[in-house]
Amino acid sequence: MSESLRNIWTIAKRELVGYFNSPVAYVFIVIFLLLNGFFTFMLGNYFLRGEANLNAFLMWHPWLYLFLVPAAGMRLWAEERRVGTLELLLTMPISAWQAILGKFVACWIFIALALFLTFPVVLTTMYLGSPDVGTMLTGYLGSVLLAGAYLAVTVMTSAMTRNQVISFILSVVICFFLILAGWEPVTDLLVRWAPEWLVNIVSSFSVMPHFSDFQRGVVDFRDLLFFGSVIAFCLFGTSVVLRSLRAA
Amino acid sequence: MITVEDLVKDFGPKRAVNRVSFSVQKGEILGFLGPNGAGKSTTMRMITGFFPPTSGRVVVGGHDIGENPIPAKRLIGYLPESAPCYSDMTVHGFLAFAAEMRGLHGAAREQAIQRVVGLCFLESVLHQSVDTLSKGFRHRTCLAQSLIHDPPILVLDEPTDGLDPNQKHEIRQLLKRFGRDKAIIFSTHILEEVDAVCSRAIIIDRGQVVANGTPAELRARHELAGSVSLRVQGTAAETVRTKLHALPAAGRVVVQGDAATVTARVYPRDKPVNGDLARSLSELAQREGWRLDELRTEEGRLDDVFRSITRPETAKGAE
Ligand SMILES: Nc1ncnc2c1ncn2[C@@H]1O[C@H](COP(=O)(O)OP(=O)(O)OP(=O)(O)O)[C@@H](O)[C@H]1O
Numbered sequence: 081m082s083e084s085l086r087n088i089w090t091i092a093k094r095e096l097v098g099y100f101n102s103p104v105a106y107v108f109i110v111i112f113l114l115l116n117g118f119f120t121f122m123l124g125n126y127f128l129r130g131e132a133n134l135n136a137f138l139m140w141h142p143w144l145y146l147f148l149v150p151a152a153g154m155r156l157w158a159e160e161r162r163v164g165t166l167e168l169l170l171t172m173p174i175s176a177w178q179a180i181l182g183k184f185v186a187c188w189i190f191i192a193l194a195l196f197l198t199f200p201v202v203l204t205t206m207y208l209g210s211p212d213v214g215t216m217l218t219g220y221l222g223s224v225l226l227a228g229a230y231l232a233v234t235v236m237t238s239a240m241t242r243n244q245v246i247s248f249i250l251s252v253v254i255c256f257f258l259i260l261a262g263w264e265p266v267t268d269l270l271v272r273w274a275p276e277w278l279v280n281i282v283s284s285f286s287v288m289p290h291f292s293d294f295q296r297g298v299v300d301f302r303d304l305l306f307f308g309s310v311i312a313f314c315l316f317g318t319s320v321v322l323r324s325l326r327a328a
Numbered sequence: 329m330i331t332v333e334d335l336v337k338d339f340g341p342k343r344a345v346n347r348v349s350f351s352v353q354k355g356e357i358l359g360f361l362g363p364n365g366a367g368k369s370t371t372m373r374m375i376t377g378f379f380p381p382t383s384g385r386v387v388v389g390g391h392d393i394g395e396n397p398i399p400a401k402r403l404i405g406y407l408p409e410s411a412p413c414y415s416d417m418t419v420h421g422f423l424a425f426a427a428e429m430r431g432l433h434g435a436a437r438e439q440a441i442q443r444v445v446g447l448c449f450l451e452s453v454l455h456q457s458v459d460t461l462s463k464g465f466r467h468r469t470c471l472a473q474s475l476i477h478d479p480p481i482l483v484l485d486e487p488t489d490g491l492d493p494n495q496k497h498e499i500r501q502l503l504k505r506f507g508r509d510k511a512i513i514f515s516t517h518i519l520e521e522v523d524a525v526c527s528r529a530i531i532i533d534r535g536q537v538v539a540n541g542t543p544a545e546l547r548a549r550h551e552l553a554g555s556v557s558l559r560v561q562g563t564a565a566e567t568v569r570t571k572l573h574a575l576p577a578a579g580r581v582v583v584q585g586d587a588a589t590v591t592a593r594v595y596p597r598d599k600p601v602n603g604d605l606a607r608s609l610s611e612l613a614q615r616e617g618w619r620l621d622e623l624r625t626e627e628g629r630l631d632d633v634f635r636s637i638t639r640p641e642t643a644k645g646a647e
């Protein structure tokens with residue numbers, strides 16, 4: 081057991097070093113922070129709202145992550161396939177699972193780090209009012225889980241192709257569905273055509289209702305289960321893709 | 329150490345490897361030859377567990393690579409064909425990663441890196457980023473990766489590809505040295521390498537093994553192999569022909585030339601190549617007082633043998 085954890089960590093460490101050895105990581109973090117600031121303070125009208133919470137900040141994350149997470153994760157497998165290092169990695173004495181988890185964890189840590197750097201928003205909120213600290217924490221937890229779900233989708237699409245751009249587009253499309261299925265403007269429209277139970281089922285596949293619970297300070301077991309199963313499903317999908325690729 | 333049984337690999341309708349069987353023992357160096365697209369790399373990918381075979385099986389050090397991949401992979405050091413390396417790392421970082429994947433940490437890791445850096449002559453680029461390396465250095469970096477855990481089995485796909493003549497020589501010496509207590513399979517397009525390094529060679533053509541033997545055995549398949557050519561000065565061609573025909577060890581005899589210089593080629597009566605024919609010819613020449621200025625046993629040239637058993641597609645199509 082400890083040996084497989086060690087292997088996962090070795091792979092994750094390599095990915096992280098790879099990120100920070102290239103300028104991509106820094107560009108990513110700067111863009112992430114700038115966009116967060118822009119959406120929160122300009123579009124989100126953070127100051128005019130007069131609310132002591134993070135809603136103006138967190139509400140944009142499903143949309144921000146829609147592009148940023150696939151951008152961070154698109155290279156994970158596609159690049160290995162293009163350069164041929166996949167052959168090296170998969171002939172080492174590790175299981176494909178360890179490789180998949182290692183890559184996933186590395187990129188997740190990287191995104192979480194970028195998210196952590198948004199802490200000035202929290203400080204500002206605490207300076208201006210007296211927000212509920214618990215709600216802010218669950219908001220961040222929801223945001224991390226949301227990023228993890230998108231990232232798992234990206235890991236899977238990245239294994240499907242050796243072209244990073246295609247992997248990016250595929251994951252944006254899939255994540256977009258994960259938003260739309262439960263985005264209020266869409267569900268409002270759906271209710272007119274379909275029975276309500278059907279709309280409920282469709283929207284339960286969406287990240288939106290699950291993410292908004294966290295924003296309200298609620299940690300519901302079903303929401304955790306939802307994000308957990310999206311991640312597990314997509315990582316399992318990745319292992320299937322990798323196996324079929326070699327069986328040719 | 330490595331046993332390959334009836335290995336088959338299909339890519340869609342195309343059969344890339346067709347019922348290949350062989351085995352390699354400890355202390356053997358097996359050269360893998362064959363024209364482009366013959367299936368050498370595909371076979372190696374199945375041995376190392378990258379491709380699952382369509383049918384057949386591979387047993388490495390007692391472990392079936394399909395059923396028990398991890399202990400089997402532990403025993404193997406593998407250099408893939410294009411010598412891929414992670415380009416966003418330094419050479420040291422890359423080797424450290426390879427070492428940790430093989431369970432070497434801390435001091436053991438640094439020691440292993442030291443060792444392979446010495447073996448593959450990487451001192452000068454140790455802290456250089458992999459993506460700025462020249463092709464030969466990149467190749468050696470990937471080779472170093474395959475040696476890092478001192479594996480009992482080496483599978484090397486064109487290990488001397490892209491190296492300068494000095495490095496080629498060094499790597500061959502390295503293989504020979506390792507060959508004493510490891511099982512090594514390597515593929516190559518350079519036939520001298522087979523003579524210089526291998527204890528056994530397999531020629532594979534369109535997915536099938538077409539020859540399997542020591543380099544000497546392969547050379548013996550040459551049509552001229554074992555024949556002796558000689559040049560005689562100042563004796564009539566007719567005389568030479570008669571005397572040669574009378575020799576018990578001689579089979580077919582071809583004589584050319586005039587009274588001044590006669591060249592002859594004598595084929596042995598029975599195929600096994602040994603010094604008998606050449607010896608009896610030299611005795612004959614002495615007895616008859618011939619002025620002999622050349623006497624040479626043909627060993628057979630590997631590249632001719634290679635060409636004759638792996639004829640190109642076009643020649644086959646023309647038949
Ligand atoms: N992933 C793949 N998908 C489809 N066909 C493949 C794949 N890999 C190899 N092939 C085919 O299998 C055959 C054998 O290829 P392989 O790479 O094993 O040849 P090789 O003997 O290594 O040749 P070379 O000397 O050029 O390296 C070729 O016809 C090749 O096109």
Ligand SMILES: [Mg+2]
Nearest residue numbers: 368369370409
């Ligand atoms: Mg090849």
